[in-house]
Amino acid sequence: MPSIQEPVRSKPEDREVVVAENVKMVDIQDKEVTMEGICSIAAYDEWTPLSVSGQPPKPRYKHGAAVVQEKMYVFGGNHNGRYLGDIQVLDFKSLSWSKLEAEIQPVPSEPAEAVLVAPCAGHSLIPSENKILSLAGHTREPTESLIVKEFDPQTCTWSTLRTYGRSPSSRGGQSVTRIGNTLVVFGGEGAGRSLLNDLHILDLETMTWDEFESTGTPPSPRSEHAAACYADRYLFIFGGGSHSTCFSDLHLLDVETMEWSRPDHHGITPEPRAGHAGVTFGDYWFITGGGNSKKGVPETLVLNMSTMEWSVVTSLEGRAPPTSEGSSLVLHTINGEDFLLSFGGYSGRYSNEVYALKTSFRPSVSSNGMAPLSADANSSRGPIFEIEELQDKKNNKGGDTSKTLVQTVKHERNQLEEKLEREKIQTFHLKTELADVENKNVELTQELNSVRDQLLDEAARASKLENEVSEIHQRLQKMAALEKEFELLRGERDSAGDKSASGSNKRPGGVGFRRWYGDDEG
Structure with a gap:
């Protein structure tokens, strides 16, 4: 798959950062942006580079990021083919980076090496009750089954959670989506670079794995796709890649009926991509970055999941992190304003920069009282919830x-x-x-x-x-x-020699024939 291959090794370029008194300035592609914090961003729906103090993390991509209590935690990733295992923290209030030295919490009756947190990339970080769950990911010495680890920011410790049932096989580049009190794992790349499209669900109350049988046509095997939950019932899968191509298809799973479908959508047509990042906000699903066999994708898209309409939020030129492959995307609310924050990624070089976008989108009331999609609905129909159709009938x-x-x-x-x-x-x-x-x-x-x-x-x-x-x-x-x-x-x-010798013995002193004959005549 072109988009998710290991990038060409290149030395990251350090950007010049100048910090002045009470004002922070950052030089991004010969364009200076001055700000005093995230809240100073005035424009809506535009990506703005942030100037952050402290020791910046090593540039990386395919890392994980999660927000817990006004802080963004970044774990792992890949840099020049090397897996990373550090934990970096961005404090949104002070806009400063710091590095945590995490400890391992041993598990009773298990050897110490069973809870070691190996450097990894392509994993998933999920916030859970002021803690962070880390699932799957590529490591140098992969395990046979998927392991669930938990990081506690209060104690700064890692622990391995005991799960029951049949665990999914080890993988990376999968999607992990929280739906209610469950985690839904789909696809990814397993051992031997095998692409997967299996579906596993982890009940967070009992910590039990289940592999459900579904109906309909599931997405083809893929990795580096994006997934989202809507109305605590529907799982969306968008894009991703195989070893030879990138996808732009959209799939829907009703987790109550376990039926796959291909929902109809309208608006702009998304480009094929893999390695993109996504985050949901009410009815809206924001998609940034990714790439295909031709180029990186500069547009930031949004899908209105109630009307199934795609639109472009904004577009960036150059190699900013929001256009990169393997960048992270999180959502955070500060002083009543909602911000998307993008970190890291690879777009010809590895990045450790932070970009912010203040969104003008607001959660709509429609997400609270929608009728669910019928299990036997035609998958080629329009929106999941036929608002427009009802309006048309009324008018x-x-x-x-x-x-x-x-x-x-x-x-x-x-x-x-x-x-x-x-x-x-x-x-x-x-x-x-x-x-x-x-x-x-x-x-x-x-x-x-x-x-x-x-x-x-x-x-x-x-x-x-x-x-x-x-x-x-x-x-x-x-x-x-x-x-x-x-x-x-x-x-x-x-x-013949023996016979000749015997004749000589009979006539000693013998003479020649002629002489004997002559003597006889005489």
Whole structure:
């Protein structure tokens, strides 16, 4: 997955920070911003860099962040491929950083190493009754099952919580969403880089894990997605990535019926992304950052979960943290104003900066008294709660029917255009994968032909060696025959020599034939 691959190692660039008396100034991309604190931000729906005192944390991404009692706690993350295990605290009142030296609270009847808090990235931090729960995450030595750890800011200690039931497998890049008194874990990347789309629910009262069977079509396996809870009943899943592509799809799970659906939505069409961050505020779900195979995403989006309408809150240029992959996003209220705060991330370089956005959005009354989505509702229908449809019915009593038909046609046309755009994107990805497969096929065919040529050469060489061996064998046979013949001749020669020696003994002092013959004549 292009968006969630390990970033290219680059040395972080330190930004120049100048602190003057009673006034803090920060130089961000040659633009000076002067402020005296978060409350001094005047503009709504615009990201503003904060000048923070104290020793800043090491730049990082894929960390966790949670707000407890006017402070933002940051734990873990990744920097240049190294997992971090420190706890950094940003005090919103003084706008100052500090580092905590946490201790380990041993668990009775368990070895000490069982509660060690290993440096990690891709984990989830969840505030829970002035404490912070940490779930899952990638570590250098992963465990077999998902472990739930708890950090107590009052005592500055870590402890491992005992859970019951069948724990989910170890993973990172998952989503952990609180729905009522439960935590819902979805997806992530497990051992061997396997992508997951399983669903697990932890009951915080009994600390018992349950794996529920769902109906409908769940999201495809993915990691680095975003999740949100609405009306303490509905779980939204948006975006994320696989090993080859990024997604822009939106999925909905009704946790009462355990049914997955693809809710219809309108407004702007979100770009595919992974590694983005999200936070909910009433009916609104804010999404920042993330990236895909082409670029980082500069827009900050908001989804009105009651009307299912996407819109753009603001957009940033450059490489500010709110446009980064793996940044964190939290919500905090100060003096009656609501702020989004973004920290860290990676967008060509690692960041340790803090940005704030004062939102003009306000929680609507509609989130308190909505009728739930029917379990057998058509997933291609519009908003989860059909406010607009009810309003249309009310206004159309005795009204102009043709106007309603035109609006319906326009809405259906927008739906078809969005589906067509999604199909085009899917077709593009399929063509890319097909081209990769064809290229690999060509390479394998060339390699196969090369191997065949080598085998033919080896076969010819083997045949030649067999012929040479056969010739040598024939020569050896001939040599053996010659050797036998030679032995016979030598035996005959030795036998003839013995006979000659015996004749000499009978005629001692013998003479030649001619002389004996001549003597006989004489």
